[in-house]
Every structure is written in C-alpha cells, then in structure tokens.
Amino acid sequence: KGVTSIGSWAFSSCTSLTSISIPDSVTSIGNRAFSGCTSLTSVTIGKGVTSIGEDAFGDCDKLVEVINKSNLNIAKGSSDNGYVGYYALKVKTDGQSDIVNKNDCLFYTYNNINYLLGYVGNDTNINLPKNLNGENYQIYKFAFWDCTSLTSITIPDSVTSIGRSAFSNCRSLTSITISDSVTSIGDEAFSGCYKLVEVINKSNLNITKHSSDNGYLGYYALNVKTDGQSDIVNKNDYLFYTYNNINYLLGYVGNETNLNLPENYNGENYQIYEYAFYNCTSLTSVIIPDSVTRIGNYAFYGGKELKTINYTGSEAQWESISKGDAWDWGTAYNINYNYVIPTNENA
Template identity: 30%
Template sequence: MKKSVSILLMLLAILLVPILAWATQADASFKFSLDASGDAVITGYVGSAIDVTIPETLAGHRVTAIGEAAFMNKDTLTGISLPDGILSIDRSAFKNCRSAVSINIPITVRKIGANAFENCFSLVGATVPEGITALENRVFLNCHGLQRLTLPRSLETIGDGSLAGLHSLKELELPKALRTIGLGAFASGKGLESLVIPSSVTDIGYSAFHGSENLKRVVLSTGMQETLGGLFHGCPDLEEVSFPDNIRRIDPGMLFTSSPKVSVHGFVGSAAQVTANALRIPFVPIESIREVKILLGNENATGQLKGIDLSSAQKELQFSAQVSPDSPWPGVDWKSTAPTIAGVDAYGVVTGNKSGKATIVASAVDGSGVSAQIQINVANLVKGVTVSGETEMKANQNLVLTVAVVPEQADNKQVSWTSSHPDILSVAKNGKAAAAKRVPAITIVTLTAQATDGSGVSGNHEVTVYPLAYGISLKANDRPVEEKGTIGIDLSSGDPTVQLVAAVIPADAMQDVTWKSSANRIATVSETGFVAGLKKGSANITLSAQDGSGIKATYKVNVSNLVSEIVITGSDAVASGKSITLKA
C-alpha cells in the first residue's frame, strides 16, 4: 500500500514539472520591478517570441504598467497583446518596434508617455482609450503605416510632433474636448488630406502642419484668436483654409509660401479677407448660419419637450444638430440651463440627474449667434397609454373616449389629443370627439392620445364615421329631375304612371327612403317610388331619408291630359319684308 502511494506521488510530481517549468519560463521572458503598491512594472523583454502576450500577473503580482523603454528596439516583434489592468504605458515603451503590426492599448490605460510608439513603422491601427487627456510629445511619431487612429473624447492635448510623420492616415476626427495642438503636431505627414479643428481648440503650435504634402483642406477652430507663422509651410497641395471671424490676428510669415493653389475662405471684412488681399490669394466669402435644428435620431426635435425617465436604467438621450446653410463649422456648442437636473456634453448627449425641467441650447459656433433649444423633463415617465370607446359613429354625433395611463407612479398622466382627420372627427382636450355635420364618405379616423411628459408614449383608437344624408336627388323614368322640379303624368296615355328613383347624398350614406303622396286621390306612390296618376290635379311626393338625418325632398306631380301633338297651319312661303299669320 505504501509502495502504491509512493508511485502515485512520483507520477504527480512528473506531471507537474512541465507546468511549473512553463510558468517559470514565461515569467523569465519579462523583467519587472515592483512599485510602491506591490504591482509589477515590466522593465524589459528577453524572450524570443515574435508575438508576445503580456500576462495579467508576474510571480503573483498584478501587472499595471509598461515601464520606460521596456520593449524599445525589439525589431522582431510583430504583435504585442497587453492585458486589461494596465494603467500606464511609459516613455519610449515600444519605441523602434519597427515590425510590430498590432499593439492593443487596453481600455484601462490612463497615461501614455512621450515617444511611446515612435518609429513603429508597421503599426496599422490604434485606439487611444477614454480617460486619457493628453498625447504627450511624439507618441506616434513616424508611424508610417498607421491607417486607423481613434482618439478619445476626453483628449485635451496633442503634444509636439505626436502625430507627425503619419503617411497612411487619410482621415482623423479630433475630439471636441481638444484644447491644444502642439508644435509640428501633424508635420511631415503624407496621408492626411482634410482636417476640421474643433471649436474647443484655442492654441495651435508653430509649424503644426509643416510638410503635410497631401493636405488639401483645413477648417480652423472658432476658439482661436490668432495664428502663428509657418502653420502651413511645405503644404504644396493645400487648396482651402477656412478662417473663422474670431481670428483677429494672422501672422502671414511663411503661411502659404509653399501653397500655390490655396484659397482663403472667411467672412467679408474679416482678418482673413485682409490677409488674403495682402498676400494676393483668392478669397471666398462664407455665408453665416441662419438656422439651427436639434435632431433626435432623424426627428426634428427643435422646440419640443423630451423626457428622461428616472425609473429607467437608461437616463441619456443622444441629440445632434443640423445647421443651414452649409458651413465649414457645422458643429454647435451645447449648454444646459440647469445642469444639475439635465446636463449635456460636447456631443449632444443629455443625461438626466434629478427630477425637474431644463432647457438645452445648441448655439452655432460660426459667430452668427443663431441657436435652437429643446425642453427636457426628468421625471417618472409614462410608459403606456390605452384609449377605449365606441368604434363606430355617425355624422353630427359625439363620442367620449376613456384613457388609461401606466404606470400608476408616473408623475404626469395628462395627455394631448390629435385626430388624423380633424375635418371629419375633431377631438377636444377632454377627449370628447365630435363628428362633422357633413361627412362625404365612410371614413376611418385615428384618434391619438399622447403623454405630455415628453416620453413620446401614445395610444391610438380607430373610429369609423358614417355619413348622414344631406340631400336627395331624383330620376323619373331614368331622367334627372331638377330640385323642386315638376313631374307630369298623362291620363290620356295607356299607362299613366312614372317610376321614381331616389339617390341619397352622399353615396356612402344609407340609401333607404320613404315615399309619401300629399293627395292619394290624385296620385299614389308605392314603397319603391312607383307613382300612379288617378285623376286631374297636383300632388306633392315627399321623400324622407331613413338614416336619422331628417333630410327630406319634395317634388310636384301634375296629372292631366297632356298634349300629344301640335299642328301648325298657314302659308309655307313669305315675301321678303312681309309677314304671315300661323295657327296651331
């Protein structure tokens, strides 16, 4: 028994050796030190792998930082995977990793040091995590192959040369929190063709775009008041630069000396026009913005009330703005009149904080002073509206609708009413619907009760409205009879009768009518409108609509021996200028 146990222990030991050796070998590929918190800071890599995955822990210590120059000059590395939990990528951490195609930056990173990815020629894409406020100097300098770069909304500073020498990056969206662009920040790049500087930027360093060979269009920030010389020196393809009215001072030194195709776009009478005239550069006037619209999705929400539900986990609404006419500065500045109730960020995201109402204002940034606003109601919102009541009615009738609103704890249960056909069926504030006196045809009307708390919740109710008669037309033996016309019956004929056919107006109304003669001894009328003449005289035939409208029509019937032929006698010739007498 003891021998069996000993053999089992030996087998377990043999099986465990490779696992322990592998773990030790992996740890040995990384040099690290411990910071004051006892977390591991990687200081070097001595392994031979070309694709490296940095572990979450080393020797039981959580890895939280890539130290200064830890992977610098590792030319053979093609892929580097960093774990979540990394907080800092220090200065020159991956500098000169010329073959690295991919280096992920975990969302936990809050600091990227200067030169961190400098000369990573093969790096294809990078996403800088939210929370980082500054790209220090030369972070992505000479990343020639970088095709995709996503900057965080939190970014406020782009350091000197931080995005210089990017030959493959064709487009870049700068965040709206950005304030400072450093010296030569975009210099010597061959990829970027167009760039819009957000209105938050107040300072652009000297030679920021120097040597950007393919740059064609730049829109400068409305937050700037002056430009430094050399800003666009060495930009031979530059065609269009838009200057806002805020820029009062433009240093012309080496501004466009290398840009033979450039035109200056700006407002009439601005410093931009003065500079363009002085440098003999074409000037293109910009039209001021005249209108701002606030959109919620594709809906124009300008001037409306929108709700944020305190009882919901989602307490945000994403708005956008649209300006007209088109402008180089289509963005807006967002502000809330009561940010403690509902705040708004630079991207139009409104967040409900506590119960109450706030006004959100979107102001054009081109200096026109044009703005738009919406109202935000932060409350326990309505989630459902149900409308009940009769589904059929006739013209000139009334209908009372009932509304049920949920949940019970909704702060505002009031609704507003609308009708899809208000000319047929109108609805009052209290939910009482009234049909028009004249309804031309059977009409299905949708009545809508919408919550007034900004939730956008509504309930519909369909009502079919039937017309009532408002006229009766008549035919006698298939011939139309004029209103209040007279119908003749010939007693001397072999058949002193006439068939009357009634048509109730409108055609969709009930067509049933009753017939009545005022003098049955002279003329009788059947239920089908068949009139028989009995003796000479006159009788009134009255038709009454049977739909409850009270509409009637009366026609006169004359019963007599009617003339069947008229014979005219007299000369059949007359001399010119003479007259003759004819007899009938």
Template identity: 30%
Template sequence: MLACILTLSLAFTFTSCSNGSSGGSDDDSGQVTNTTTSKAIYTVTFDANGGAGSIASVTEVGGAEIFLPANTFTKEGYIFAGWATSADGSVSYSDKAKITLTENITLYAKWGITAADAISAIKSFKSSEEHTVTIAGTITADNLTAITEAINNSRAKISLDLGGATGIDSIGDRAFKDCDYLISMNIPSSVTSIGEYAFSGCSNLTSVSIPNSVTFIGNSAFNCCTRLTSIIIPDSVTSIGNSVFSQCEGLTSVTILGRITSIGTSTFYYCESLSSVNIPNGVTTIGEEAFYYCTSLTSMTIPSSVISIGKGAFNYCTSLTSVNIPDNVTSIGNNAFRNCSGLTSVTIPKSVTSINLAAFFNCSNLKTVNYKGSKEDWEKIRINKDDNEPLLNATMVYNYTGE
C-alpha cells in the first residue's frame, strides 16, 4: 500500500478552447485563435489526481505568462507537493508558479508525505523493490542524511522526488555520495547550489532534474555516476567545478543552458559514451583534460568566445573527424588533440600565438592543416617541442589562407 501511496502525482493538460463568444475562430487544424491578436489561445486544465475538489481551468493567448491559481485540491493523509505534467510524473511546477503558455496542457496534482514519514517508509522497503518517494513540506540537511542512510540500508531502488519540498537551499557536500540505490532525483526549486561530491558514486542514478534556481555545481558533484545518460544544466547556472561529470561512462548527451564561462579541468573526463555536447557562447576556457577519452564524441563546436584550450582537453577523442578552432583562441595546450586518430583536418586561426607540446601528436589520419594566416605568420607561432616529439605529422599538407 505504501508504494502506491508514494507514487501519486499531479499533471497539467491544456484543452482546446471553444469558439463561442470569445471572439476566436478555428483554423484548418482545429486550433482556436483570437481574431483580435491573431494568436492561438491555450487552456490549462487541473486534475486532482486522486484528490478531491475542483479548480477552474485557465485560458490565455499563446506566449502569455500566467501565475497558476493556488491549489485547493485536498487528499486525506497527504501534502500537496506541486504540479506534474503527467499523472505519474515528478513535480514540474510549484504552487502558484509562473508559466508561459505554449500549448494546451493538463497539470496533475502531485501528493507527497513528510520527510519523517518518508524515512520510515524507506526503512520498511525490502531489497530489490522499486519505489517512488515524493516528499512535500519542510526538509532539512539532516533529513537528507537520514534518507541516504535509509536507502543504503534498505537497498530498495528509490526514485526521490523533492520537487515540492522546501527549507533547504543546497544539496550539501557528499549528501548522497555512494548512495548506490538512488535511481532518480528531482531537486527542490529552493536549492541554489549542489555541493562537492553530492552525488558522486551513485552508480545506479539514471536521471537528475536540476531546477532553474541552481547557480553553482561543485567539484565532482556527479563523478562516477556510471548510469547517468543525459543531463540538462539550466540557464541559472553560472559556475561548475572540476570533474563534475568525470567517469560518467553512460552519459550520452549534455545540454548546457547556463551562463558558465569555463569548462573546468576533467569536467567530462572518461565519458566514453558522450556523443553530443553543446558549449554555450560565453565560455572562454576549455580546461585541462576536459573531454579526455570521450571516444564517442564525433563533432565539437567550439564557440567564438573561447580563447584557451587546455592541456589534453580532447586527448583520445578518437571519433572526432574535424575541428574548427575559433578566431579568438590564442593558445592550444600540450596534447590538446593528441591521439585523435579519426581527425582528418583542423582549422587554426591567426589569433593563435602558442601551440604547446605535441598538440596534435599521434593523430595518424590528420592530413590537412588550414591556417588562417600566411606562412610567415605560422612561423612566428611559439611551438614548444622540448621532448623532440613533432607537433604534427611529417606528411602534413598546410594551407595558408591568409585571412
């Protein structure tokens, strides 16, 4: 019975507006539009999702920002945690949250329990069972410690939804470190920082939802989360530490929406399944071994804001076939593209003043270097060859474009 109770959730669905006296008209697709604004009209519908009561739907023109009405649904023995976009989904919106209407949507009430009740419930679960635990109301750092201990002791696989919880502004250092049976996590919208090693070693963690309130992610926060497959870093994030996703061997895609200025040392070290990552414009440095041994990375767009590529940044990215280094880069670090055996061509801008030791060493298929300057400009670049290893293959073809 507890498992059923803990998995209850709430979602929003938008339903089509009727024409009637609203002044709207149907287009060929059946979408209602407002003839005055020539914009589509969308509706938010609310579902009690096992609770009682009613809430009137909300209708507005597409693109409008609205505040959701205060929840008046009730459910005996439960606390309203927020709104989900499917009946069994995690909390996506808090009570009275502001949203932008882009479609018809139904929001489902998500029901939770107190932290104390959640800890007791987790302790009662048996090994190998799977449960979703939704916590609402106030939660503390001590509660997080007790939850981690309870999960580790019960060995039940837990999806933890804290999206509707309040009271904490950070996931502290090592909060869930080595919590092997945590399989998913919805972080509260009150949280602004994720501490060092917060989820490090959570070997069965497959998904994490980071809210748009987080501004900082600490060193090695998700290190060795080997089953984590994708991550979205929201646009609120301004700083991420070193080795944040290092050795996340199952990570296939990363979306960085944040306003970060650097990809730190070993950020994606040994993420051997990573095939897609966007680096946002505004990043100025790609740190040492940032993408070391990302052997599935087939392409990389380096934004024009980058001025420095660190030592070993792309070492052993064996699936990379071409690299276009942007015009603002001034230095390319030691072994930056070493052992990129799939690399066939590279474009180097005239802005580069130094290329350190063996930047492209052992790139066995690299045949063409396109340099955006003259041969004389190329010869002025400071190239460190202290260990007598060649910078590039002897058979290389150089194209001096003189741009």
C-alpha cells in the first residue's frame, strides 16, 4: 500500500528540502508536518489526501507553487489546509513543477515576472546568473535567508529588486555588489548580516553606512563605495579587511577545527572582528597570536566545543586586549599563556 499518512512534525524545520511530491497513497498530513521548511518551493498534493493538519506548511515562505491533485479546496493566500496555499503564487491541479534549476539557482516565472527563489549549490562566493533566458529577474523574499556559509555575492545588472528578508541572517556575508539595475530592496533584506563590512553600490539607491534604509544594507558596513572590486582578502582561508588603517580578521572559511590564527597581517597587528567565529560549533581549539589587539563582540559566541585557547603572549598582555560584549559566551575553555607554536604547525 505504501505510505498512508505523514505524521505530525515529520519534516518540520527540514531547511534543505526544496520540493516534495505526496503520493496518492497518503490520506492525511499531520500538524506542522512541513512547518519551517524554509527552502521548500513546490509541493504536489496527491489524489488521496483528504486532510491536512494545523500549520502543516506554516513558515514555508518560499512555497510559491502548489500542484493540488486532491479534492481539497486549496486557494492562494488561504490559511486553510495547513497554510499550504498561503504563500503560493500559483495553485494548479495537474502537470509538472515549473521550478527551473539554472546553475544551482532555482527560478520560477509567474505573470511574466522571473523570480530567483534560492541557491542549492555549495559555493560560498556567488556570482548570480546574468539573466534568465535573456530576461531580467527579481530576487524573491527569503531567497538566501539564513544561508550562514555565504561570504560574498555579486548582484548582476539583470536584477531589478531584492525581496524582503532575502539575505537576512547571512552571518558570514562580508561583501556585496549591488548592480545599477536594482531599484528597490525589501524590508530587512540584509538584517542580521553582522559582518557585511563592504558594500559596492553601483545603483542609484541612497545606501549609507549605519542606515536601516534599503533593507539594512549599509547598516553594518565599514565602507560603502560606488565602484571597484572587493577589498576582502583571503589569506590561507582567513578573511581580512582593512579600513582606516585597521586590519580586521572577519572569519574563517576552511575546514580545520583546531585553528592557528595568522601571526600577523602583512607584518601588522589586527583585530578579530565581531561575530568572526560566531556559533562555530566545530571549533575545538585556537591559537591567538600576541599581534591581536582586540576581540570583537560575539567573536567566539556559542563555540560550545571550544576547549583550549593558546595565547602566544603573557597573561598581562591578554588582560590588556580589549574584548567586546559576550565574546566568549557559551564557551568553556582553558587558556594557556606564553604559548610556543610547534615548528610543525603552520603560521
């Protein structure tokens, strides 16, 4: 007979799920079965489904397409039937999904408007497609929401708007280029992008540092410029940025869990930027050189596996380093002073 029911909470918060087809053998979908599936873009409801539980598709903000083969009355914008049609741009009764995967970017076209719904690849530095079949497109709301591995992105000239919360909580995002075609940015599109220190604004939008306008785009920025290339530097998988003659270590993009921070940056001291290693739950130990002059807010926050900090300077030097709010919250480490780096460890 196959599967006949989908239980309550069965796929709840499965954030990597992008589409699902419910077979005809299924008669019921339980409460909150797919709630919080924030990447879900398309669902097919099989012929046998007679009931959908409360909030079964709640918070599926990108669920633009519903293919309803059942006898249920599923309507756009309705909270009935577990919100399955609430977020939909289109509800149809047959056919295949119209979601298109182009170079790991998911697109959907509705009423002659092309929407970029999200990204399903593994790159952390993304250049978005120049166009969709020769046409402009919009970045849909929540498209890259909570994509915590994304470090930089370039918006091409074909993009006309960036939707609400499109990049919110992209906590590793350090640099973005806004093309001259962008005319609008939705509310909180870049909220929670604490390390977005560099904005290259080629548009006519008035993007200013520390402003919550234009979706918080410039709110966290150290620098907003109108042309040129990114000044973020990758040094052995450590990302650095220099502004007003201060060097900042923004984060780490490698795979090591025992880190040996660079001895210096081009012969100079540097600061560990706020949120640099935020929620790095795989980090177990770190060597911090005495060239570090400050550790920013929340820099190692949530590093629950961080057991050892080896500091190459003295205890007095360590105590003199400026440390931001909650920089080590949630950690339980031992610290060793005057640490000598073994010769077999890379600087």
